[in-house]
Amino acid sequence: MLDLDNVVTTYGSIEALKGITLSVPEGGIVSLIGANGAGKSTTLMTVSGVQTPVGGEIRFRGELISGLKPHEIAARGIAHVPEGRRIFPRLSVREHLEMGAFLRSASSDDWERVFTLFPVLKERLGQPGGTLSGGEQQMLAIGRALMARPALILLDEPSLGLAPILVSKIFRMIREINREGLAVLLVEQNAKAALSLSSRAYVLETGRIVASGPSADLLNDPAVQEAYLGVKRRGGAAA
Ligand SMILES: Nc1ncnc2c1ncn2[C@@H]1O[C@H](COP(=O)(O)OP(=O)(O)O)[C@@H](O)[C@H]1O
Numbered sequence: 001m002l003d004l005d006n007v008v009t010t011y012g013s014i015e016a017l018k019g020i021t022l023s024v025p026e027g028g029i030v031s032l033i034g035a036n037g038a039g040k041s042t043t044l045m046t047v048s049g050v051q052t053p054v055g056g057e058i059r060f061r062g063e064l065i066s067g068l069k070p071h072e073i074a075a076r077g078i079a080h081v082p083e084g085r086r087i088f089p090r091l092s093v094r095e096h097l098e099m100g101a102f103l104r105s106a107s108s109d110d111w112e113r114v115f116t117l118f119p120v121l122k123e124r125l126g127q128p129g130g131t132l133s134g135g136e137q138q139m140l141a142i143g144r145a146l147m148a149r150p151a152l153i154l155l156d157e158p159s160l161g162l163a164p165i166l167v168s169k170i171f172r173m174i175r176e177i178n179r180e181g182l183a184v185l186l187v188e189q190n191a192k193a194a195l196s197l198s199s200r201a202y203v204l205e206t207g208r209i210v211a212s213g214p215s216a217d218l219l220n221d222p223a224v225q226e227a228y229l230g231v232k233r234r235g236g237a238a239a
């Protein structure tokens with residue numbers, strides 16, 4: 001569905017992506033894990049057109065999309081939930097959801113779908129975004145993206161800064177959204193949760209993919225465990 005082939009993205013003289021090749025299949029959940037500064041957000045921004053790659057190609061359902069404007073990419077069915085959620089403090093929940101549907105007129109089905117996934121948003125429709133909790137703001141950011149009725153959703157660190165109980169709730173929601181047929185490209189520093197949810201994963205280190213495969217294999221890979229899952233190697237200092 002989505003194919004990145006040797007994608008290079010720069011910020012001035014900094015090469016943030018040094019040739020990224022990855023794929024997301026129709027209906028799949030793929031996770032992209034890696035330390036702070038590895039290039040995870042840049043990868044998503046390059047897919048959604050916020051950054052333009054200087055090398056390589058990005059295809060969506062076979063069509064070359066690298067070089068298109070963000071709204072053109074969104075219109076093809078890719079929604080991006082950016083890191084940090086980008087909720088407007090003074091705009092109401094309703095206004096955020098209406099904004100998500102700007103590319104098309106939302107039907108009552110779209111509203112119902114979001115309210116079924118996130119009942120709390122229905123209760124808070126008139127409330128300013130700034131008064132929501134962190135977890136509710138994340139739900140609103142995802143709900144806003146769903147209003148565009150995308151085929152692929154790019155999620156940048158949805159669990160960041162949330163209490164553990166909310167993290168598992170958000171991950172359950174992602175699974176639910178995927179069951180309805182949406183493909184998901186999930187960026188996370190919470191590698192364990194991401195690998196448990198996804199079927200395939202890629203590990204990013206300073207702009208390069210250093211490991212990839214079925215998520216279950218990566219969960220059991222000693223190098224991945226040590227670097228990203230906080231597991232000490234046998235014979236190490238663990239008591
Ligand atoms: N706007 C920017 N200008 C310059 N460098 C940037 C900018 N955004 C990110 N970078 C650099 O690009 C690299 C990748 O960043 P990023 O994609 O945000 O990583 P991650 O999301 O994995 O933490 C880092 O070295 C970061 O410092």
Ligand SMILES: [Mg+2]
Nearest residue numbers: 040041042083
């Ligand atoms: Mg990031």
